[in-house]
Amino acid sequence: EVQLVESGGGLVQPGGSLRLSCAGSGFTFKDYWMSWVRQAPGKGLEWVAHIRRDGSDKYYADSVKGRFTMSRDNAKNSVFLQVNSPRAEDTAVYYCVRFGLISIVPTPVGYFDSWGQGILVTVSS
Amino acid sequence: SYELTQAPSVSVSPGLTATITCSGDKLGNRFACWYQQKPGQSPVLLIYQDTKRPSGIPERFSGSNSGNTATLTISETQAMDEADYYCQAWDRGAAVFGSGTRLTVL
Numbered sequence: 012e013v014q015l016v017e018s019g020g021g022l023v024q025p026g027g028s029l030r031l032s033c034a035g036s037g038f039t040f041k042d043y044w045m046s047w048v049r050q051a052p053g054k055g056l057e058w059v060a061h062i063r064r065d066g067s068d069k070y071y072a073d074s075v076k077g078r079f080t081m082s083r084d085n086a087k088n089s090v091f092l093q094v095n096s097p098r099a100e101d102t103a104v105y106y107c108v109r110f111g112l113i114s115i116v117p118t119p120v121g122y123f124d125s126w127g128q129g130i131l132v133t134v135s136s
Numbered sequence: 137s138y139e140l141t142q143a144p145s146v147s148v149s150p151g152l153t154a155t156i157t158c159s160g161d162k163l164g165n166r167f168a169c170w171y172q173q174k175p176g177q178s179p180v181l182l183i184y185q186d187t188k189r190p191s192g193i194p195e196r197f198s199g200s201n202s203g204n205t206a207t208l209t210i211s212e213t214q215a216m217d218e219a220d221y222y223c224q225a226w227d228r229g230a231a232v233f234g235s236g237t238r239l240t241v242l
Contacts, residue, residue, distance in 0.1 A: 046231075048179075056171070056179065056222050058231035070229045073137075106178060113167060113185060118229035122169045122184035129178055 013037045015107045015127035022133045023097055031092040033107030033127060040088040041065075044110035046123060047081060047092050049103035057103070061110050061119065062090065070119065075101075097134040104129040138227035140234035147240045154210040156237045158223030161204060168206035169224045170199055172217075173236075179222065183208060215241050 019031045033045070046061035060071045060081040069081050080093040090107060107127040114120045141159045148154040158168065170183040181190050183199035186206065196211045206223055218241045223234040 048231075055236045056173075056224075056233040058233065061231075072230060111184065118226070120167055120226045122167075122181060123171070123179070123224070123231075124181045124184070124190060126178040126180070 013109065013125040015109065015125060017105065017107050017127045017130035020105065020130035020132045022135060024136050025098060025134055026096055029094040029097065029132060031094065031105055031130065033090045035088045035109070041085040044112050044119065044121070045083060045090045046108040046110045048106045048108050048123065050106070051103040060092065094132065099134050102132060102134045104131050138232050140223055140225060140232055142223060142234040142237045145238045145240065147242050148213045149242055150215060151212055154213045154217070154239055156208040156221050156239065158206040158234050159204055160225060163204050163206055163225060164202045166225045168199065168201045170208045171222045171224065172219045173222065174219045213241055217241060
């Protein structure tokens, strides 16, 4: 059974920093692209970022580009999201998601086939 | 930026067919996915590549995508199908989600 467990959420001040972690199990972690998707309270889903299997390629939503950094450690079956200079509008539940790749040309296309339970990040002073 | 439009809500009686649509410019030229999210739970993938169902998803759920509209069809709707449904497609390397449709089973 695929399991994705997020950690590292909580309260962070605007302009501060936070690092989210996600541990995967039940599948061959290094064979999958991974993603982060977030959901503001009472709102819809918003894709944040995804990362290639070997970590060499990353894609970000315009809303977080330059502030968030996604990385992975395949030896630890983990992905991370470094959240820098957060804003109030970054307050959301952040989901770690396994990405099923369909095609990589010209840009990655796929589907989000397994989701973690989510972790809340609250940006407030 | 690319946008996907969904009706905020749809109602259906138990046992009948529910149809949830998602509109976007030339959406039929892109792969569409559908996700179900029940209150307090994480989303679940229902349909990918327009029509494919992951293992474990009942055959009652089906998808289509043509022209500017992707459609999720739920046959023999049950009370347990009451949830929010999101469509999703891709635009230049970015995943785009629709705003979601709340399905109410009356």
